[in-house]
Amino acid sequence: MKFTKLQGCGNDYIYVNATRETGESLPDNIPELAIKVSDRHFGIGSDGLFLIRSSDKADFMMDMYNNDGSRGKMCGNGIRCVAKYVYDNGLTDKTKLTIETLSGVKELDLTVEEGKVTWVTVDMGAPVTKPALIPVRSDKDILVREAINIEDEIYEITCVSMGNPHCVVFVEDTKKLPLEQIGPKFEHHPMFPERVNTEFIRVIDREHIEMRVWERGSGETLACGTGACASVIACILNGYTEHEVVVSLLGGELKIRYDEEKNTVFMTGPAVKVFDGEIDI
DSSP states (O other): OEEEEEEETTEEEEEEEOOTTTOOOOOSOHHHHHHHHHOTTTSOOOSEEEEEEOOSSSSEEEEEEETTSOEESOOHHHHHHHHHHHHHTTSOOOSEEEEEETTEEEEEEEEEETTEEEEEEEEEEOOBOOGGGTTOOOSSSOOSSEEEEETTEEEEEEEEESSSEEEEEEOSOSTTOOHHHHHHHHHTOTTOTTOOEEEEEEEEETTEEEEEEEETTTEEESOOHHHHHHHHHHHHHTTOSOSEEEEEETTEEEEEEEETTTTEEEEEEEOEEEEEEEOOO
16 A cells, blocks of 8 residues: 655644545555554554545545544644645645545645645634534533543633534643643543543743643644644633634644634644655555
């Protein structure tokens, strides 16, 4: 199987052409394949697997799997790399693309330099704050600074969906967090019926925040695009920032802008090719 490894702010994935016209022949058990290729010791090494498929609704469809084999609905860093893959490999010559995801069709604007995509802006859609739609088990209309008990310690969370469920926790120091210990406790808390991504945020000023993230199905990653978007919405709901914010992640920076009039979030960030390869499956 031919593949390309790409990364956006250190969020790295394996990309495979699975389009009807020129795509690879793939096994039936895709979750097992995702686990195999993602393994950083015995496989290629990644946060998961992306199959780029043909779509009847958009230019392309992205079929995403986390490194534990679970299927993902949306990935902000990953979708930028989908755009780079299809443009750089000649599957399209468009610099404005639509990509179908399990969270709907997303619109992307590509920045091309010397024939290659370098930056991508994604219309991430409207933030969702209604608990039942995130989903979060709660009888409230919105969850802002809601108390949650994690191993007898009370945290305050603000919950938002950007295609994936997120809970955002504001902290004074992201570097000293025992993320390996508390991340799984958030992910599997009974409050979240589909598990949850958890972002730990330090507000630097009204236009800049710092973030670490524990992603469901992947653990701590160097970046999370939907998480960065959800975190900025959480900051706005709590009155901490303006509507245009730089988010510093372990793997780099993303620019997030919330257009209140359109009720949509725009994410701008890099897409970088790591290498091409071939693996026996």
